[in-house]
Amino acid sequence: MPRKKRTRYVCNHCGWESSQWLGVCGSCSRWNTLDEVPVPEADGQKVHKSRLRPDGREALKPMSLDEIPVSEADRITTGMGELDRVLGGGMMPGSFVLLGGDPGIGKSTLALQWVSLLAGEKALYVSGEESLAQIRQRAQRLGVHPAHLHLYTETEIMQIVETARKEKPGLLIIDSIQTVYHSALQSMPGTTAQIRECAALLMQLAKQENITVIAIGHVTKEGDLAGPRILEHMVDTVLQFEGDKQSHHRILRTLKNRFGPAQEVGIFEMDNGGLREVANPSEIFLSEFDPSVSGNAVVCSLEGTRPLLIEIQALVTPTSYGMPQRTASGFDHRRLSLLLAVLEKRCGWQFGQHDVFLNVAGGLKLSETACDLGVASALVSSLSGNAAGEPLVMIGEVGLGAEIRRVVQLERRLDEAEAMGFRHAIVPSGYRGDGRKLKVSAVARVKDALRISGLDGQGPVANN
Numbered sequence: 001m002p003r004k005k006r007t008r009y010v011c012n013h014c015g016w017e018s019s020q021w022l023g024v025c026g027s028c029s030r031w032n033t034l035d036e037v038p039v040p041e042a043d044g045q046k047v048h049k050s051r052l053r054p055d056g057r058e059a060l061k062p063m064s065l066d067e068i069p070v071s072e073a074d075r076i077t078t079g080m081g082e083l084d085r086v087l088g089g090g091m092m093p094g095s096f097v098l099l100g101g102d103p104g105i106g107k108s109t110l111a112l113q114w115v116s117l118l119a120g121e122k123a124l125y126v127s128g129e130e131s132l133a134q135i136r137q138r139a140q141r142l143g144v145h146p147a148h149l150h151l152y153t154e155t156e157i158m159q160i161v162e163t164a165r166k167e168k169p170g171l172l173i174i175d176s177i178q179t180v181y182h183s184a185l186q187s188m189p190g191t192t193a194q195i196r197e198c199a200a201l202l203m204q205l206a207k208q209e210n211i212t213v214i215a216i217g218h219v220t221k222e223g224d225l226a227g228p229r230i231l232e233h234m235v236d237t238v239l240q241f242e243g244d245k246q247s248h249h250r251i252l253r254t255l256k257n258r259f260g261p262a263q264e265v266g267i268f269e270m271d272n273g274g275l276r277e278v279a280n281p282s283e284i285f286l287s288e289f290d291p292s293v294s295g296n297a298v299v300c301s302l303e304g305t306r307p308l309l310i311e312i313q314a315l316v317t318p319t320s321y322g323m324p325q326r327t328a329s330g331f332d333h334r335r336l337s338l339l340l341a342v343l344e345k346r347c348g349w350q351f352g353q354h355d356v357f358l359n360v361a362g363g364l365k366l367s368e369t370a371c372d373l374g375v376a377s378a379l380v381s382s383l384s385g386n387a388a389g390e391p392l393v394m395i396g397e398v399g400l401g402a403e404i405r406r407v408v409q410l411e412r413r414l415d416e417a418e419a420m421g422f423r424h425a426i427v428p429s430g431y432r433g434d435g436r437k438l439k440v441s442a443v444a445r446v447k448d449a450l451r452i453s454g455l456d457g458q459g460p461v462a463n464n
């Protein structure tokens with residue numbers, strides 16, 4: 001009896017699976033996201049099974065901790081400090097790294113430099129995006145000539161896996177995951193089904209052969225990695241470029257890492273010779289900071305394990321017609337609305353008839369609430385037209401009552417501020433440290449911070 005052709009339905013947003021078609025995804029509740037995916041005929045079972053056990057060993061048995069080979073010592077440092085940092089202190093052999101970012105931001109460049117930094121590791125660079133000549137041209141421009149690099153323009157995943165098993169490179173680059181496909185699947189390269197299957201096979205390869213796999217991935221307009229969410233869950237490490245291509249600086253952020261801290265950032269400079277690490281990142285985020293101009297404030301954000309000083313710019317202008325605008329770049333929109341509401345209700349500063357633009361210098365995305373006080377100060381500074389006049393760093397979370405709440409690792413933030421030559425910091429009350437070179441004002445309320453910094457001028461009439 002001929003076997004019935006098997007299909008399943010996979011959500012192209014979150015990767016949820018169903019045996020029948022449904023209008024709404026059972027996991028993420030999005031409508032019309034289920035795609036029909038044929039199960040590969042010949043080895044469908046095998047493919048599926050192998051995904052459940054990516055290291056592919058036949059009989060797995062429980063082990064005690066002592067029996068497990070320790071791997072921390074195996075970490076390979078690339079010698080490029082900022083790259084090692086985002087990897088959690090170097091590259092873990094056998095890990096699967098997803099490298100994402102906008103087109104033209106420097107993914108292929110970084111991958112090629114990465115290869116050339118690891119001269120001891122044989123590398124296989126699989127390119128489905130560029131011709132061999134283009135890659136050679138780039139290598140010439142970057143001034144790298146890695147003899148240990150082998151280029152390959154195959155895009156069929158089984159061929160790639162087979163070649164990698166034969167060649168046994170230490171490093172396998174897939175440029176990009178959207179261009180590879182499994183011939184047993186009928187869907188186009190780049191679709192949910194293809195990306196899932198290819199990634200599962202690459203994961204298996206990485207773990208079985210101890211090959212570090214670096215898969216390059218595109219991002220969508222919204223800034224998410226293209227392809228199913230499940231891809232991010234499958235890999236060990238997700239590195240993503242953020243910020244814009246216009247600037248010379250490139251920010252590489254660790255969105256996920258099974259081998260190190262997440263949210264770590266690496267800062268690079270891009271020029272003809274490729275990516276170069278930036279020795280003192282706070283310097284570039286402050287390069288245009290001028291304390292005599294209103295609307296500016298400096299915050300200290302903990303990015304991963306490193307405190308960075310970053311300039312916040314606000315522009316508050318009377319609305320000329322219609323609804324007031326609120327625009328934030330590098331800062332959460334809802335958090336901005338919340339801070340504006342707090343300033344209005346608790347501190348008496350009225351933004352209702354004003355457009356508000358907020359920008360984080362350098363293209364960094366801030367997510368730490370410790371930046372609240374600096375953002376609030378920049379907003380008031382622009383509205384009032386008063387500037388602090390001295391290099392001042394603002395550290396603190398703002399609560400709904402306009403109280404300033406404590407933040408983690410205050411000492412390390414102050415160390416960084418001192419190292420960058422700041423002479424005054426405003427921090428949450430309760431700070432007891434002394435013996436610092438910089439003056440520390442510990443305050444309980446946003447109003448006090450604005451008064452001490454002189455940003456409020458005469459001060460508005462409070463109405464809380």
Ligand SMILES: Nc1ncnc2c1ncn2[C@@H]1O[C@H](COP(=O)(O)OP(=O)(O)O)[C@@H](O)[C@H]1O
Nearest residue numbers: 101102103104105106107108109110141271272
């Ligand atoms: N011939 C060149 N001369 C100088 N810079 C170049 C040249 N070609 C590309 N670049 C730079 O490298 C960037 C492309 O980097 P690339 O690694 O190809 O990006 P991605 O792989 O993320 O799409 C371009 O945005 C450009 O700034």
Ligand SMILES: [Mg+2]
Nearest residue numbers: 107108129175
């Ligand atoms: Mg590329």
Ligand SMILES: [Zn+2]
Nearest residue numbers: 011014025028
């Ligand atoms: Zn879904």
